[in-house]
Amino acid sequence: xxxxxxxxxxxxxxxxxxxxxxxxxxxxxxxxxxxxxxxxxxxxxxxxxxxxxxxxxxxxxxxxxxxxxxxxxxxxxxxxxxxxxxxxxxxxxxxxxxxxxxxxxxxxxxxxxxxxxxxxxxxxxxxxxxxxxxxxxxxxxxxxxxxxxxxxxxxxxxxxxxxxxxxxxxxxxxxxxxxxxxxxxxxxxxxxxxxxxxxxxxxxxxxxxxxxxxxxxxxxxxxxxxxxxxxxxxxxxxxxxxxxxxxxxxxxxxxxxxxxxxxxxxxxxxxxxxxxxxxxxxxxxxxxxxxxxxxxxxxxxxxxxxxxxxxxxxxxxxxxxxxxxxxxxxxxxxxxxxxxxxxxxxxxxxxxxxxxxxxxxxxxxxxxxxxxxxxxxxxxxxxxxxxxxxxxxxxxxxxxxxxxxxxxxxxxxxxxxxxxxxxxxxxxxxxxxxxxxxxxxxxxxxxxxxxxxxxxxxxxx
Numbered sequence: 106x107x108x109x110x111x112x113x114x115x116x117x118x119x120x121x122x123x124x125x126x127x128x129x130x131x132x133x134x135x136x137x138x139x140x141x142x143x144x145x146x147x148x149x150x151x152x153x154x155x156x157x158x159x160x161x162x163x164x165x166x167x168x169x170x171x172x173x174x175x176x177x178x179x180x181x182x183x184x185x186x187x188x189x190x191x192x193x194x195x196x197x198x199x200x201x202x203x204x205x206x207x208x209x210x211x212x213x214x215x216x217x218x219x220x221x222x223x224x225x226x227x228x229x230x231x232x233x234x235x236x237x238x239x240x241x242x243x244x245x246x247x248x249x250x251x252x253x254x255x256x257x258x259x260x261x262x263x264x265x266x267x268x269x270x271x272x273x274x275x276x277x278x279x280x281x282x283x284x285x286x287x288x289x290x291x292x293x294x295x296x297x298x299x300x301x302x303x304x305x306x307x308x309x310x311x312x313x314x315x316x317x318x319x320x321x322x323x324x325x326x327x328x329x330x331x332x333x334x335x336x337x338x339x340x341x342x343x344x345x346x347x348x349x350x351x352x353x354x355x356x357x358x359x360x361x362x363x364x365x366x367x368x369x370x371x372x373x374x375x376x377x378x379x380x381x382x383x384x385x386x387x388x389x390x391x392x393x394x395x396x397x398x399x400x401x402x403x404x405x406x407x408x409x410x411x412x413x414x415x416x417x418x419x420x421x422x423x424x425x426x427x428x429x430x431x432x433x434x435x436x437x438x439x440x441x442x443x444x445x446x447x448x449x450x451x452x453x454x455x456x457x458x459x460x461x462x463x464x465x466x467x468x469x470x471x472x473x474x475x476x477x478x479x480x481x482x483x484x485x486x487x488x489x490x491x492x493x494x495x496x497x498x499x500x501x502x503x504x505x506x507x508x509x510x511x512x513x514x515x516x517x518x519x520x521x522x523x524x525x526x527x528x529x530x531x532x533x534x535x536x537x538x539x540x541x542x543x544x545x546x547x548x549x550x551x552x553x554x555x556x557x558x559x560x561x562x563x564x565x566x
Contacts, residue, residue: 130158131218141225144197148204150189150222156181163211168204189222199228199325200274225278228325236271236324239291240264244317244330251334253305253364261317261328262297263289271321279315279332281305291321308406309334310364336365338405344373345412351421352384356412361403371411372398379415386413441473442466443558445480445542448524450565457529457565458490463542463558466520471549476512478523481505481540486527493524505540515546537563 131154138149156162156179165176170191179185191204204222209215228234243262251257259277270293275286277300289298305313313332318325343358361367375383375397389399390413399411442464449460463480467473479502489499489508497510510523539561547553 130156130160131162131164131216132157133220135220135222137222140223141227142193143199143227143229144193144195146193148191148193148222148224150191152187152189152220152222153184154179154187155184164216165209165211166206167209168206170204170206191222191224193224193226197226198323199226199234200320202226226325228323234324236265236267236269236291236321238266239271239321239324239326241317241319241326241328242295243297244328246330246332249333251305251309251332252337253307253309253334254337256302256304259300259303259317259330260297262295263291263319264295265291265293268293271324273319273321273326275300276318276320277303277315278318279313281309289319305332305334307362308364310336336363336405338363338365338367338403340367340369340403342369342371346373351418352382352414352416354412354414356410358408358410359401359403360408361405364405366405367403369401369403370398371401372396373413375413375415382415382417382419384414384416387411439556440467440469440548440554441544441546441556442468442520443542443544443556445539445558445561447537447539447561447563450563452532452565455532456487457532458526459529460524460526461539462493462522462524464520464522465515465544467515467517469549470517472517473515473546473548474513476515476544476546478510478512478542478544479507480509480523480525480542481507482527483537483539485529485531485533485537487530488528490526490528493522495521495523497523497525502543533565535565537565539563 133152133154136151136153138151140148140150142148154164159181161178161180163176163178164185166172166187168189168191170189172190173188177185189206193202202224204224206220206222207215208218208220240263241261242264243260245260247258247260263273271291273289273291275289275298277283277286283303286300289296309332311334313334315330315332317328317330320326339360339362341360341362343360345356345358347354355373357371357373359369359371361369373396375392375395377394380392387399387410389401389411391398391400397413401409401411403409444464446462447459448462451458461480463478465476465478479500481502482505486506495510497508500507500509502509508525512521515521541560542558543555544557545553545555
């Protein structure tokens, strides 16, 4: 006996699981084609069923209405539209009516699945309703002009001339969903009510119609009103500034989240010098000596960006330009070209033999006189071994040892080459640095001048 009970329990569990699985496969959506009317009127709905499972579903719908189709089979992954025409029964109380079709499977077993169609039942003209003497005497919004960014209140008054004090269900019928509203008590006399904390979508604008509906048992009281929503605008500015060695940039993202065009002003501090360093900027830029500003119009729901770019490159370049200018002036106004070079060297144990050469050229069209060439020697030079074709002497100038050559004159464009060999006191490794060669002379106008060569640096391998 115990075994039979256990089998029955297991079977029941399997049936429940299978039934629940079948229900889990089914979903639906409803399109309300006509959901409002009075007794005798026909309401129109379009219900779309969908089979989300892996097995076909047979559905038979029971409802006192015209349905096309009323029974059908939905294959896996498929949908089925059901057109429902429902006639409102006579005697139906005005207000909200919930219509609940019942679904059965092929074996006549009821699905554990709900389809609920709601309807707004209007009062029938000429019928005597219990609280038809109750009148709405005032309906307004506070504030009267609504800013959709802020909450507002609806204020209304009801006058009840009777001794009976009914309760009423309040609803707002419009293009917006205000959710559940409070239930009110309509006392004898005049009663004022306030519904607070209502809010419209942020993009609302213009005169928007609504209906305040109050249902007191069988009495249905509708009053039409208008939400007055003027356009508004915003100027939300997000600034971005970056600075660096070569300059700085500024930009401002301006957003208008309103429903009307926004006149926005954007300002940024800028120095008088920076005014001349602006490399790029957006249109509408003005400068008053301390700040730059833009006066722009941003359309509703749109954004724009303004900004500028300042480059410090011209200022940074000034020292380099000056140096280049000095070099250029020197190069193009120099009268003599002096060049010094190491033409040969030989390495020995503990010392080196070097051959140095000095080039001197008159770059002018005039003759130079009393030309004296001083080729200064570094400390590691031990002795002068021999001179080239032009003999020289060893002397001291400005407390520094030098090789000296003297020429009575140097003709225009004439170039002379002087060479000599020296021996070092050590064996040099790496770089050897030789001081400049200095030439003193009188130019064609008799002016005494002095010019120097480059510093010679030689890497010895």
